[in-house]
Amino acid sequence: MNDGDAYGIMTEEMFGGILINQSDFADFSQDYDDLGLSFVRYPGGTFAEDGIVINGEVGFSSGTIIFDDMTGDRSHLAYDLTFPELFNPELLTNDELDGGTNDYASLSEAMAYCVTDGTSLAIILPTTRYFSGVDLTSETEMVEMVALAEQDLRVFLERLVTGEYNNGEYPVPLILEIGNETYGSPIEYAILAQVYIETIEEVLGNTDIEYEIAFQMNVGSVQFQSLYDQSYFDQYFDDDGNALIPQLTGFDFDPDAAYSYGERILLIEEMMAHILGDSITDIDLLRHHFLGVDADVLDDENSTLYQRDDILQYWRDEIDENGGNSSDVDYYVSAWTTDSSNSGNAPAGLAAASNTLLLYTHFLEMGVDLAAAWGVNGSERFWPENSPTTVLTFSDQEGVTPGAAIIAMLTDDVIGLTHIESDVDQVLDKDDPADYLEFIYTSETVTVIFYSVGELDGLTLNLEVDLSEFGYFTFATVENLGTEDGTSYGLAVVEETYQILEDSTVSITFDQSWEVVKIVAQNDGIEGSEASDVIEGSADRDFISGNAGDDHLSGWGGEDTILGDAGNDIIYGNAGSDNLYGGQGSDRIYGADGGDVISGGAGSDTLSGQNGDDILSGGSGSDTIYGGAGNDIIYAGEKDIGSSFQDISEAEKAPSDIGDWWEELYELVDANLVSGGQGDDLLVGSRGVDTFVFDAGNDVIQSHQEGLDTLMIDAVALGLVPGSFDQLAGLVEETVDGLFLDFGSGNSLLLSGVGSWSDISSDVIF
The missing domain is CATH 2.60.40.1180 (Golgi alpha-mannosidase II)
Structure with a gap:
């Protein structure tokens, strides 16, 4: 099973979610909570870079926002650094006035949500609009582009400093992401990134705002070859390899060279690092995206996915060589998705769940420090109509995909492991x-x-x-x-x-x-010896097994699981909702506080639920069972203990649907005393001789056997005259569910399935 080597520790930062702002913010928030996510990426990369307003709604068209748009009227932009909340004001106003759902989250709303949740917020700073349509070999156009981008960024940063978002209460940290998936324009991206980094440090560096800067790396040899084949580099280098823009001066590049596989992996990164210069040491997070990943991709060692380790290491080395400390730089997967391509790739494919497990293994193996999932509330359409295969949850839809369910299963139990x-x-x-x-x-x-x-x-x-x-x-x-x-x-x-x-x-x-x-x-179990042991747990959750011998076992605090095993044991659950099992022997088991699950097992046991809504099961043998305070479910007998917890849980959910469960019990004749105590209790008899005790609450007794079982009703506790059977008979009402006795003062008893009072009156002690 285990070969001893570790991939790493799973942290809560591995479970972020991207707020893509294509549907109701409240739906996203609910899904975010249900999946156990821990930070928000805002507002989605496509929205930040390409979102435009069409007829009052957001549309997306890559490359339609160019530099000229930034020098004129920007009212058609969905997202802009100069808008007061980054969102188009018209969109936010219409959202408030339409009387419907809160479709779009302003920056302040996103901040408030993360502050309340105690988590970080990543904000995407758009880049492509500033260099699209610009000839960077023109000194004039280069200067204009840099000046406008810096000016817009300063507007946003100075609003941060003056506390204009969320009344100055900001998530910790604020992650400032530079651009999104500008793989086809790496030189332009790096030029703007250098401007952004220096501007952020200048404006925020001496403030109390806790921020981090995230830079997106490129993706390796295939992207280089694609750009090379498109003659992309020809606009920045002449035939002799001389740089045509000052940012690349001194970079050694031969446009006609046949570069090796290893060189093609890193050439784009080397160009970008050259452009960044000393500002590279101010990077706090290095980013990659992992999209549409399945087992086949992860199994293919020749996949470009595996080049990213070399790319990451290159950037870490560059940071160190420039005087920084790469150990302080986190590896950030700012968007990831899995699908089920390896099993047909339908929307909501079940294989996406195991692919997600494989991807998280890969993340930890590569040293990823934080990761954000795309697809949370990722489709306005109900399942399965035209939904992308990587969607996790749907707007206005209670159901989730297997890919989402596995995230919740991970966040429930593996954080910190x-x-x-x-x-x-x-x-x-x-x-x-x-x-x-x-x-x-x-x-x-x-x-x-x-x-x-x-x-x-x-x-x-x-x-x-x-x-x-x-x-x-x-x-x-x-x-x-x-x-x-x-x-x-x-x-x-x-x-x-x-x-x-x-x-x-x-x-x-x-x-x-x-x-x-x-x-x-x-794995914090305490096991007793073959002798009689005294074992006491802690204030936390304990797992205790007494083993053989007459043991005295106590869980104290926490949700404990205690197994008496062989011997005549005394078991105390104490505080917490405990699972207590006597095993073989005549045991005494006390639940104390909390909603406990108590099973006597074999032997003549005494069970007491005491406080809380308990489930008690006597098992085989002649048992005495007291529910105590709370609304309890009490079984005089029990099924095979291997499945008893599951069966009892199902009975608690639907007591009326238990059915003829006793037909599957051990072929034993037991004599049991069953008392619900205070509260509204369900008492279920065995095939043996049962004595049911009623003195308070609104109880239901199931499987009373006429002429065999006894019903003891405490007349004094109920304000009646002991022995006055005429008075008792006057309280009986025959219903379709059985005999119903209303004692007044909030006390009643339903004898489920019993047809008439004359059938059982001789079984009653009053």
Whole structure:
């Protein structure tokens, strides 16, 4: 399973989201929270560079905004550094007046959201509009371009300094991203980047504003070859390789040379670094985009994706050589998407989930420090109408794609954990339905493992996962990620179950192609000896197993899982919502505070839920069960403990739909005492002889066996005369659900499925 090497620690900064401003901001905010994201990139790269206003709405057309637009009326621009909120004022005004949703987030709104969330905000500073349509070999046009870009940037920066956005309350840090995907104009981009960096440092450098500058690197040999074939470099170098603009003076370039593969990877980066000069040391983040990534791309070592490691290292070396400290510079994936191209590439493809797991492994292996996902609230269209294959969530749509669901599954449990290498081959054999991928995240206290499969060809794959090399485990949560209709694409469905473990082994099942399973197991277990132990947990979440012997086990604070195992044990959950299981022997189990799940197991047990909304299950043997305060669900018997937690949870959600569950119980005849106590309780009998006690609340008793079970009603507690059966009979109402007794003062009892009072009156002690 584990070969010992680590990719890195997963941090919350790896889970940012891009606010693309194509639909309702409230929808984005809800999706952002649901996915567990931790910073916002604003307002989307295409919006920032190419957004224009068409008939009062935002449209996108690459290259339509040119320098001449910047020297005249800018009212058709959707986004501009000189607009008071960066957004077109008309768009924001119409958005407020239309009486509908808040479609567009102003800069102040985005800031306020991030300040409340305690997260950073990345702001994209547009660049292409300043150099589009400009001849940079003309000194006059070069000067005009630089002057206008600097002037506009100063307007924005000085508003920041004077606190004009969000009343001067800014996210920490503010990430100032220079441009977006200007791969086809690297020289122009670098010229403006140098101006931007120096201007930002001049205006903000001595203020209290916490900011970082992000520069976008290029993408390697293919982009160089494309520009070379287009004669792009001819406008900046003569036939002898002499620079035609001052920013490239001294750069060694031969327009007619046949450059090697390694040289083609870095030549664009070398030109840009030359132009930046000393300002390179003021860069805080180096950026790349990873778009449309799937397993096939990641499996291809010849993919240009793998050139980015060399590109990143080049920039780090340049920063160090210029007197900076590259260890202080973060690697920032400012946009990423995965799709399911390796399984057909339909919208909401299930394979995108495992591709996302693979991509995050790649990110950590490359040393990525923060990453922002594109596609959060990425489509105004409902699934599946014409949705891009990389969309994560949809506007006004409750469902999410598998790609979104896997993000939530990651943020729920792996932040702060170390991602370690698996000895399972991370290249899926598409011809072997039994092949699978494994992704391991672990710490001293928890282990989280994801498994994913490929095309199952209609088969079912079962795996037994031995967690013992990571510690001692008694309990695990298992989540299966699939789709609603079981196909390879569609809205995501996550099913969660719980397992009590033997020998730290988890059983998982795949019955859908491209399905993903997540195992979460706490590794802070305390195991007793074969003798009688006294074990006390901590104020945090504990996993305790008493083993053999008559043990005294206490969880104290936290959501504890305690297994008595063999012996006559005494178990205290104390504070927190605990999972308490007696095991074999006659056990005494007390939940105390919190909504506890308590199961006696084999033996004659005494269970007490005490405070909180508890679920109690006696198991086999003659048990005494007290619900205590709270709205409890009480089972006199129990199913096979291997699935009991799942079954009890389902019963809690829909008590009326439990059905004839007792037909599957052990063939044992038990004598049980069941008392709900205060609160509104559900009491479910066993096949044995049960005594139900009612004294307060609004309780429901299911599966009362006429002539076998006993119902004890506390007349004094209910303000009635003991032994007055006529008085009691006068309270009975026959309903379609059973006999209903209203005792007044907020106390009532429903005997579910019982037809008439005469059928059970002889079972009642009053």
